[in-house]
Amino acid sequence: MRRNLRWAAAGLVTAVAFAIPTWLCGAVFLPSMVTDDAVRWSLSSALGVVLATLAVAWGQGFATRARQEDPPSDGPVTASGERSIAVKGNPAGNVSTGDSGTRNTPARPETAAPAAPAPDSPQPEPEPGPGSVTASGERSIAINGNPGGTVSTGDQFGADPA
Structure with a gap:
């Protein structure tokens, strides 16, 4: 995966790691226990920030790791x-x-070495495996x-x- 795509995936995971737990706690789990909206959404946001921080730490390592070659x-x-x-x-x-x-300057024709005789038949090269x-x-x-x-x-x- 290319580096830009890894950064995009890391950013998406971070956003999801913040948004979903924040919404679940603020709208689904905490309303029956905490009646004050400001306190409830503050607690939910704090949980979302903690989980997003973990996602950022993972995402930075994921996005910058060396590409694994075959x-x-x-x-x-x-x-x-x-x-x-x-x-x-x-x-x-x-x-x-x-x-x-x-x-490398070529030798003058009068001082050049005689050309090697061409082989009678070329040797076939082995097929690479x-x-x-x-x-x-x-x-x-x-x-x-x-x-x-x-x-x-x-x-x-x-x-x-x-």
Whole structure:
């Protein structure tokens, strides 16, 4: 349940915890025992305030409690791609696969290393099971949970050195 809805529910419970006991005591239970209206409604209101105070204490805890997340399942965690990240759970900080503040300049064609030969047939990747976390692409991110910070797969460059 979202936080705003929890606050609304807590406020509604508080209002009901005040209104219903106050009305029941003032209009139903106390008229036969207390004949003075001012005294009767004062006692009823005091009881309503006590019960509403308890409801406020409950409501504040209910509205501000941390959201209960589904626990991560027991599947495998795999990060097979180059510069890939696979996380099971809820990472609290930032997650990034890119460079921060530096630029990797590509090698000139005359000094570049020869390309690796392509494999004859691609190896099929195993089918991920339930609860698994897999990041298999280059600079990919897979998270089974809710990240607490930013998630970035791109390079973040500083000023251009040219």
